[in-house]
Amino acid sequence: xxxxxxxxxxxxxxxxxxxxxxxxxxxxxxxxxxxxxxxxxxxxxxxxxxxxxxxxxxxxxxxxxxxxxxxxxxxxxxxxxxxxxxxxxxxxxxxxxxxxxxxxxxxxxxxxxxxxxxxxxxxxxxxxxxxxxxxxxxxxxxxxxxxxxxxxxxxxxxxxxxxxxxxxxxxxxxxxxxxxxxxxxxxxxxxxxxxxxxxxxxxxxxxxxxxxxxxxxxxxxxxxxxxxxxxxxxxxxxxxxxxxxxxxxxxxxxxxxxxxxxxxxxxxxxxxxxxxxxxxxxxxxxxxxxxxxxxxxxxxxxxxxxxxx
Numbered sequence: 001x002x003x004x005x006x007x008x009x010x011x012x013x014x015x016x017x018x019x020x021x022x023x024x025x026x027x028x029x030x031x032x033x034x035x036x037x038x039x040x041x042x043x044x045x046x047x048x049x050x051x052x053x054x055x056x057x058x059x060x061x062x063x064x065x066x067x068x069x070x071x072x073x074x075x076x077x078x079x080x081x082x083x084x085x086x087x088x089x090x091x092x093x094x095x096x097x098x099x100x101x102x103x104x105x106x107x108x109x110x111x112x113x114x115x116x117x118x119x120x121x122x123x124x125x126x127x128x129x130x131x132x133x134x135x136x137x138x139x140x141x142x143x144x145x146x147x148x149x150x151x152x153x154x155x156x157x158x159x160x161x162x163x164x165x166x167x168x169x170x171x172x173x174x175x176x177x178x179x180x181x182x183x184x185x186x187x188x189x190x191x192x193x194x195x196x197x198x199x200x201x202x203x204x205x206x207x208x209x210x211x212x213x214x215x216x217x218x219x220x221x222x223x224x225x226x227x228x229x230x231x232x233x234x235x236x237x238x239x240x241x242x243x244x245x246x247x248x249x250x251x252x253x254x255x256x257x258x259x260x261x262x263x264x265x266x267x268x269x270x271x272x273x274x275x276x277x278x279x280x281x282x283x284x285x286x287x288x289x290x291x292x293x294x295x296x297x298x299x300x301x302x303x304x305x306x307x308x309x
Contacts (some may be wrong), residue, residue, distance in 0.1 A: 003044050005077055005275040008070050010037035011049075014066045019056040041066075044185055058296045075141025075280060077271065078171065082144065082161050082286045092287050094145060098127045098146035100227045107163065107275065108147050111295035122288065128228060130201055131156065138278050147296070150276045160280035162301035163296050168203065168271040173236055179262040186200030186214050186268045214268065 010027060013034070017023035020031045027034070038057075044050050049063035059067055082093070101106050108126075116122055127134065135156045136148050144264035150156055155296065170189065178184050178192070191213065196219065197203040208218045223230055237260040277293055279285070285293075 003041060003073070007037045007040050008138060011041045011138070012067060012074060014050070014057055015037055016113050016136075018058060022135070022179065042115070049096060059287065066206070071140045075139075075283070078141035078144075079284050081286075082289075085239050093121070093286065094123045094125065095288050095292065096125045096127070096142070096144045097136060097225060098129060098143045098148070098279050100129065100131050100134065100148050106142065107296055107299055110291060110299060115291065115295065119288075129145055130198070132202070135278055141280060141283075143288075144279070145292060146278045148278060149202075150274045151206050152272055154185055155203045155209070159281050160282075161276045161277040161279075161293060161297070163277055164299075166275045167273050168206075168269075170266055170269040171236070171261055172264060173257055174262050176262065178264055184264050184266050186210070186266055187216065189269065190216050191220065192220075194219040194272075195223040195225060196221045196235065200225055201226075203271075207269075210268055210271070231262070 010023070010033070013023040013027050014020060014037075017026060020034050024031045024034055036078070038050065045062075045066060047062045047066070048060055048065055048082075050057045051060055059278075078096075095109060097112075099106060112124060116124065129137075129138065131146075131150070131154075134146040134148055135158055139157050147163065148156070150160070159188045171262065172179050178188060178190075181188075196207060199221075204221075211218055222236065277296060279289070282309060
């Protein structure tokens with residue numbers, strides 16, 4: 001086979017995005033570069049692997065089979081690169097990690113700092129995205145490890161290592177109309193706007209399931225955010241969205257203990273959630289990956305907030 005690993009990566013990027021423009025932006029290359037890579041792959045196999053239309057590019061039946069095998073090749077190549085890195089220098093190498101949490105309480109930040117000091121030759125590549133997107137990138141060999149939240153019943157492909165529990169809590173600004181009430185029902189909360197993840201996110205599905213089980217209409221999302229960040233808290237505390245309610249992980253409350261915020265005492269909205277480290281099933285763990293995992297497991301569990309039962 002005369003294909004380069006870059007052709008395989010570009011082919012899979014187009015297959016994943018379904019559009020040349022989106023794939024080119026994600027890979028940081030031009031659309032013609034992707035077009036040439038796809039053409040080389042199709043010429044190599046003598047098959048039409050994509051259906052082209054005004055809506056984009058979709059894999060043919062043959063393309064689906066080829067893409068499945070190419071993901072295995074890409075993942076195996078990534079494992080080989082990691083092994084070579086480790087053999088060249090135990091203290092050097094590359095770690096490709098993914099996270100959803102960009103807050104000050106991020107566990108990954110707590111372990112990467114000391115690890116970088118201990119291993120001056122180490123290089124780290126971090127990707128921030130939703131948990132389902134990151135899980136797919138681990139499965140395809142684009143990332144080595146991802147630290148993501150996992151809700152009950154949420155399908156996330158990969159080998160799971162549980163790091164901690166981190167339930168979601170309903171947070172409002174301290175001056176919110178519901179903040180001073182000793183008792184708050186889910187029906188009370190339903191009257192207010194929400195800051196939430198995208199409608200296809202696990203957090204939003206967990207939230208809508210709670211409302212549905214209590215015969216309430218879906219929550220009104222005033223502000224949609226892709227993942228937890230300091231921006232969420234700043235918007236909640238500093239804007240005139242006085243009726244805004246947002247769900248945040250318990251880890252957020254470690255650094256949001258000032259008087260700007262209050263956790264609503266609504267038991268139904270304390271959503272169980274674990275924090276897990278995902279790796280590709282059957283992949284070889286490098287010493288760097290093992291060190292990162294062990295460092296995460298060695299962290300002290302986060303302090304339980306009084307509202308999290």
